[in-house]
Amino acid sequence: MTAPHTPRKLFGRLSLPERNFVAEALRTETVGGVLLLIAAITALVWANTPLRDSYQSVSDFHIGPAALGLDLSIRxxxxxGLLAIFFFVAGIELKRELVAGDLRDPKAAVLPVVAALCGMAVPALVYVVTNLAGGGSLSGWAVPTATDIAFALAVLAVIGTSLPSALRAFLxxxxxxxxxxAILIIAVFFTSELNFAALGGAVVGLVVFWLLLRKEVRGWYVYVPLALxxxxxxYNSGVHATIAGVAMGLMLRCxxxxxxxxSPGEHIEHLVRPISAGLAVPLFALFSAGVPVSGGALAEVFTRPETLGVVLGLVLGKAVGIFGGTWLTARFTRASLSDDLAWPDVFAVATLAGIGFTVSLLIGELAFADDPALTAEVKAxxxxxxxxxxxxxxxxxxxRNNRYRTLWDDENRDDDLDGIPDVYEQDNPEYHLRMAAIHDRKAEEHRRLAKVTAGAGDGSDSPA
Incomplete structure (x- = not known):
């Protein structure tokens, strides 16, 4: 007789190694998100004050070897360039998820993959419907499909929500x-003309990169020049240059x-992630988020179909798509929601995923490259x-913050002070022995204190 099937819990407690990895990754992303927020505000202030001319001058200043086809503006x-570092880290993260994270197990991978696909398809559909109804351009369908994890975690840091680690890991x-x-969309839909000689050279370079990794050749002085x-x-091939970063990230052993x-991938990610989150992405935001935000410009956001489609896609499309994808996963895989959470919690995280800052700005630039005015409006x-x-x-x-705080406290309680949360040790006999010893010691201290107090009360310790 076979054992009854136990329904899988969505957003159940993470394993201890996974929890520690997520905590470290999110800590860096949160700091990066705060820097990203500061950079975006700086760009908006810079571009909407009398200093706006200097913002344009700096952004449009060209530098680089023209002979190599790299005479580019700072923007x-x-x-x-800088976003290639961001996508390099994204490539490592993806590789790690595939070999050691949630995406390793097909059953566990169903949830984030379905949620992400629905969370991209529904915003694109909302944009298309809005522009078909309003007679706008369909070129920007991909703009509202992206989620900016750093910005989302910065919001969590600002509002102080003690979101359970399982929901943070899901995000x-x-x-x-x-x-x-998003990378696939950029590679497929925003590659116009190909230079096959340059593309072939890039492929050869990637093969050399892979062979060096296979031979376990060490030394940044080998890999950094090759990566450049x-x-x-x-870049010169016509394929967006950030694809190179992703490809190299995926080649690392995780x-x-x-x-x-x-692993080498985890080590390199630990070294490069602060550069990505603390320098590359904030600088991209500084030179991309500087758009006019006058009252008239903001009003036009809700009247022009292209811009309205982006807003509705991010706010409604993301929330409905991710929540719907998660619900469908629970409905058709016989999985159930964790007992500690409710469906409104999932909807809140799905709404948070509507923050589509970095990659959305990048796709907006690519989608409307021939219309600078519309590009600025789409960015707004x-x-x-x-x-x-x-x-x-x-x-x-x-x-639900009070409920989250209770879950967070329970998940992080370490009464025996051994550095491992108690919830991960409750099945360990040694843990119960330690807790019993701690309980006995506290009881003895309480009895001793009671005797001292009683002695002071009856005057037995008073001098004759």
Whole structure:
């Protein structure tokens, strides 16, 4: 007789190693998100004050070797160069998820993959319907499909929500899958003319990169120059240069051997992530988020079909798509929601995913490259949509914040002070022995204190 099937819990407690990894990754992303927020505000202030001319001058200043086809503006360097670092880290994250994270197990991978796909398809559909009804351009269908994990976590840091680690991990994994599909969209839909010689050179460079990794050749002085060559060839090939970063990130080994504390991929991610979150992405935001935000410009966001489609896609499409994808997963895989959470919690996180800052700005630039005025308006709509999604998610999360704080306290309680949360040791006999010893010691201290208090009360310790 077979054992009855136990329904799988969605957003159940993470394993201890996964929890520690997520905590470290989110800590860096949260700091990066705050820097990203500061950079975006700086760009908006800079571009909407009497200093706006200097903003344009700096953004449009060209630098780089023209002979190599790399005489680019500062804004261009930020979008194609610095974001390659961001996508390099995204590639490592994806590789790690595939070999050691949630995406390793097909059953566990169903949830974030379906949620991410629905969370991209529904916003694109909302944009298309809005523009078909309003007679707008369909070129920007991909703009509202992206989620900015750093900005989303910055919002969580600002509102102080003690979101359970399982929901945070879901948000992180969702964003990784989201980034993968965003990369595919950029590669497939925003590559116009190909230079096959440069593309062939980039492929050869990637093969050399892979062979060096296979031979376990060490030394940054080998890989960094090679990465720069691959990036330059990829840029000149007509394929967006950030694809080079993703490809190299995916080549790194992210599985640990018996004698390793960290895999090479994890080690390099630990080194590069602060550069990505603390420098590359904030600088991209600084030179991309500077758009006019006058009252008239903001009003036009809600009247022009292209910009309205972006706002509705981010605010409504993301929330409905991700929530719907999660519900469908629960409905058709016989999985059930964790007992500690409710469906409004999932909807709040889905709403938070409507913050589509970094990649949405990049796709907006690519989609309307021939119309600078519309590009600026679409960027403004990304900012407005992300802001609305952040405010709505903040309200929804605040409603349940007391419940989250209780879950967070239970998940992080360490009464025996051994550095491991007690919830992960409750099946360990040694844990119960330690807790019994702690209980006995506290009881003895309480009895001793009671005797001292009683002695002081009856005057037995008073001098004759």
């Amino acid at each position: 261009h360097w930020a979008a194609d 992180l994994t969702l964003a990784v899958v989201d980034d993968l599909f 060559v691959v990036w330059g060839l990829m 599985s640990r051997r018996e004698d390793e504390k960290h 709509s990304v900012l407005v949509g992300s802001l609305i999604a952040a405010v709505l998610a903040g309200i929804l999360l605040k409603v």
